[in-house]
Amino acid sequence: MSSIEALFSDLIGATNAAPYSYQLRCAQAIQQGKNVIVCAPTGSGKTWAALLGYLHSRQIGQPFVDRVFYVLPMRTLANSLYRSVQDSCKQVFDVTSLPEEKRYHPSKLAVTIQTGERKADPFFEGDIIFTTIDQLLAGYLNIPLSLPAKLSNINAGALLGSLVVLDEIHLLDPSRSLATIVEMAERLAPYVQFVVMTATMSSNAVQALQQHLSAEVITVSAEELAIMPSHKDKRRRYVWTGSPVTAAQVLTHHNNGRTIVICNTVARAQGLYRDLKDVLHPGCQLFLLHSRFLKQDRQAVEGQLMRYFGPNAQETNAILVTTQVVEAGVDISADNLHTELCPANALIQRAGRAARYPFPRNTGTVWVYEPEVDQQGRYRLGPYRDRLSAAAIERTRQAIAAQNGNILGFAEEQALVDLVHGKAESEVFTAIFADNARRRREVSQAIDTADRSKIVDLIRHVDSIGVIITDTPETIDLSRLPELLSVPRTSLYSAFNTMTGCGAPGEWFAKIPRIKETDGQVTTVEWHALTVGNELKMAEWLIAISPRFARYTADIGLELGVPGPVPQVPANEIQPWTPYHFEYEPFKDHVIKVVEEARHEAKRSVCARYRLERHLGLPPRFAEHLVEITCALHDTGKLLKQWQQAALDWQQRFYPEQIVEEGSPVAHTTFRPEAGDIEKQRLMHLTRGPHAAEGAFAVSKALGRYFDKHFHDEEIIGGIWKAILTAIARHHSSQTQTVGRKLSFIADAASCLNAAVLAAGLDIMVDELIVPIQERDGENFKRALISAEEHYVWLPLYWFLVRRLRLADQYATKMTGG
Structure with a gap:
């Protein structure tokens, strides 16, 4: 057994564990200084393929990069991977989660996390840093999200000499974060290694990215899949139902097993959860997870999922209703996965939450349903309402209907992605490469000006507003806001239009703050009641909704258009400002x-x-x-x-x-x-x-x-x-x-x-x-x-x-x- 194989065994915590051939090939290519694109199915160990080479180099005292950025599209994915990798590394290394400890104990391995929710490594000082694409790109652009403007030129230098691992790259916005990643990879090519990992990128896109990055493509072979415990006997059947999902259909196939239901919108997930709750069989555990929960309530649900759906779960007879928040990177699996129709690459990511583990949890069915329709008969597509995604959904419907009842392995799933996304993704990358000179000018302007408004163009268009439920917004202390719930502006438009005219005369649906400042200090705050939906455009970051038109509960989360009491939400834990302290x-x-x-x-x-x-x-x-x-x-x-x-x-x-x-x-x-x-x-x-x-x-x-x-x-x-x-x-x-x-x-x-x-x-x-x-x-x-x-x-x-x-x-x- 080689030293790198012995290291893998120790990290996994099993003496008979051995890395797959593709993981070793990936580790070797990374240690040789190459850029790498890893194509492997969900649940096949891509994380260790990316990290094993670096950890081995640390173990033998010959590091080839100064640090690793493990970059994910969503903070929920960063949280789960951070915990699992940190636990595994503790089997071998002296691990710390505090980057400052490295100064006094250089031999420690600092495995850190830096997201909008967990700001544990604001200056990117860790050895392995789990972070989001937003945090990474904001640091590169000199407009860091978790630091004041005067410190904005510190973090870009952390990229030099690093290995940047980009996981689930297909989830990035092609016209914003993906295009900026391509520009960054070209600008920093002499100084940074890149590893791109994907389970669902089309072969056309992989080929285009390979040429641009001068990367080595490492793909899991059919022979390797045949010996992987999680894949060799996998039987994942896809069934096209042709109708919207209902509680009755979910329960028909549940059989006291493990069921996951993935909806395209929060409102749909809430409605289905409520329908299931009304007809639930005794003894069945029912969970709801989406983006409109307060932190403590979301964590309470996440803390229970491993018991029922995790790789070592012993308990069963549970149903999880959720949204795309579990689409990638979350290590859970069900026997039956029910999903609303979505683009093929997202569908396969969702399907990765079924039949994910070795026998006896190696068989499962993916039930695909028509999306919900609105009153005008239009599909509610949630995050897939843009033109490219909507067109991909139409092609996915045809492709899945043609595969109805078939068992699809990795090769067949890749063929499905190529059929649905190949031409479109090829056109996306062609456009990105052709436009790279203009993108470079935009990036350079952002770096030179530290203009935070550039985030919208270069990273992500966040058209969401912080929501608070209160009947007395005038009493809110803006310096100690309660935790806010982030809601897409489109959902608020819809709710406003539904509620207009429903209240009594003089009742208000929502108010927005108008803040007046003098010399940078807030002097007055006036709350303006909205009377027409178009006024939502004036809401920059905060909106107060009357409890007569919105409700929050710990099990359902935020609901719009439903009356309820004012929730008791604790104020954010804001560290009191500590002035600088100096000694002579x-x-x-x-x-x-x-x-x-x-x-x-x-x-x-x-x-x-x-x-x-x-x-x-x-x-x-x-x-x-x-x-x-x-x-x-x-x-x-x-x-x-x-x-x-x-x-x-x-x-x-x-x-x-x-x-x-x-x-x-x-x-x-x-x-x-x-x-x-x-x-x-x-x-x-x-x-x-x-x-x-x-x-x-x-x-x-x-x-x-x-x-x-x-x-x-x-x-x-x-x-x-x-x-x-x-x-x-x-x-x-x-x-x-x-x-x-x-x-x-x-x-x-x-x-x-x-x-x-x-x-x-x-x-x-x-x-x-x-x-x-x-x-x-x-x-x-x-x-x-x-x-x-x-x-x-x-x-x-x-x-x-x-x-x-x-x-x-x-x-x-x-x-x-x-």
């Missing part, structure tokens, strides 16, 4: 500590450094030398007279006992909010002024001279120079562009800086610190800063430097009690 620190000490922190973290960026040096033509380890230079010079602007005078005035007035050397320049002054320092600062009117861009400008000439000595290539000199200047200028705010004028440094500024740099072990010396004199100096400096549109080649180096600097600065400040 001399300038020289801070320089030394930041450089030391950067050196301490160097081993976590080895692959990124190597790829940068190879692609940009830099000498070995020179990128790390650039990190140290950036860290050593980053606070040069604090040596300005204005900054030092204000800082020393504060320290001498309130905390003189901490001053180590009278007159010595400082990097941080003591600031203790608990001692009333916020009010003291307001009353003293001490203005230190900005320092980041000013420091970058001050050392710009010295940096140019330094790199002239090391390189003869003007492009390399200019690229390095711009990257370092931009990292220093933007180490407090990602959008800094201007540098102040009428500045002057303290008398011995250059000697103080050189002494600190020398003490940190660096050889760069600054002869003079310059300041802008004329207006054009500031304009020239602005043009020197890295732009994604203009400096395509050198943008990754800037990302690498600014990430390393800002994280080192954070940790160094924490070390002194800040």
Whole structure:
């Protein structure tokens, strides 16, 4: 048994467990630095195919990437995989879920999660990071969803030297997130490995993506499927019913077994759940799961599903009614799966929740039903109402009707996907590739401006609104909102039109807030009652619905058009804002500590450094030398007279006992909010002024001279120079562009800086610190800063430097009690 096979056995926790041949081929290709597309059916172990190579490299001490991003389209999928992989890794590695523990225990394997709901790794510092496509792309675009704008340039650098695993890529929006992924893969091709995993992508799409990524395609062979316990005896029969699903049909086939019903809309799932509840046989457990539950109620249901539907489930006689939230990545299985008609790729993903496990749970039936129709006779297609999906549903209806009663294996399911989606997916990828230049300009603009409105065009069009049920919205504290329920705007339109005219005179259906701000602070909130459906367009993020027209219960979730009591929803647990806390620190000490922190973290960026040096033509380890230079010079602007005078005035007035050397320049002054320092600062009117861009400008000439000595290539000199200047200028705010004028440094500024740099072990010396004199100096400096549109080649180096600097600065400040 090879070492990688032994590792797999230990991860699974079974001495006789062995990886499949395709998993080993995938691990080997990834370890060789290749991009890979894995085509394998649901339940065949694609997760380990993607992770085994990295974990083996960690075990033998030869990692080929710095970290792994395991990216999923939905946070529910990220949650379930995160838990299972973390549990398996604990069988072999010393695992932590806290990325900061890596600093003090480098041998630990940090398996982390970062989603909109679980923000446990906001700076992407883990070794294996489970996250969503929204979080990954927002970080790449410099508009992270879980960080304030001033920190938006930290996370893109985490992608360099990484392995990005994209699971269930068929679920991505072709015109938004999928197109942006394609652009990212091309821009970062020299620095990032990609693994695309799919069970339901057409062969045309796989071929197109293979050529674009220069990827190796690894497909599970028929021979391999024949020996997989979960597939060798699988008998999954597809039955086309030609009619809408009813509670009677579900119960007819239940036979006290395990049944899953998947509906296209939440309302349909709620209605069917209620119908089943009315006629349920004694002893049968009935569950409902969809997107309109509060977190605690959703988790209560999810916590019980494994007992009845999981791989080791012992209990049976249970029915789960749900929506596409279990379409992929959720490890549950039923004997009978009832589903409304949907596109073939989604249908096969749903079918993957039936007959998923070895004998005796290897047989099952997928019952396919016509979708529900509205009063006008139109199909209610839910998330598949767009033109492409609706057309795919028509082709799927014909294909499934032709296969009625047949048992379909992986090959037959792939043929079904090719028949329904092959031509359309080929056209989608052709259009994406042809439009990539325009997409690149849009992405570059987003990176340069940190414009959050670009999320709608480049990641996902989220046309949903947060809903709260209350009859007194005027009493809501917007700073401590209760947990909101996310509802598509289209569902609210429908509910509004149904409810119009149903209430008594003067009754309101819904209200939306109109917020007035002064200097960025909320001053007044007025609630406006909606009178016509079109006014829903004015609802930006929040809508209050009267309890006369909406209801929430723990078993059904949110229902529109049904009266009920005002639910008791606890306020979100918002951490109280904690102002910055600093302790006195001399300038020289801070320089030394930041450089030391950067050196301490160097081993976590080895692959990124190597790829940068190879692609940009830099000498070995020179990128790390650039990190140290950036860290050593980053606070040069604090040596300005204005900054030092204000800082020393504060320290001498309130905390003189901490001053180590009278007159010595400082990097941080003591600031203790608990001692009333916020009010003291307001009353003293001490203005230190900005320092980041000013420091970058001050050392710009010295940096140019330094790199002239090391390189003869003007492009390399200019690229390095711009990257370092931009990292220093933007180490407090990602959008800094201007540098102040009428500045002057303290008398011995250059000697103080050189002494600190020398003490940190660096050889760069600054002869003079310059300041802008004329207006054009500031304009020239602005043009020197890295732009994604203009400096395509050198943008990754800037990302690498600014990430390393800002994280080192954070940790160094924490070390002194800040």
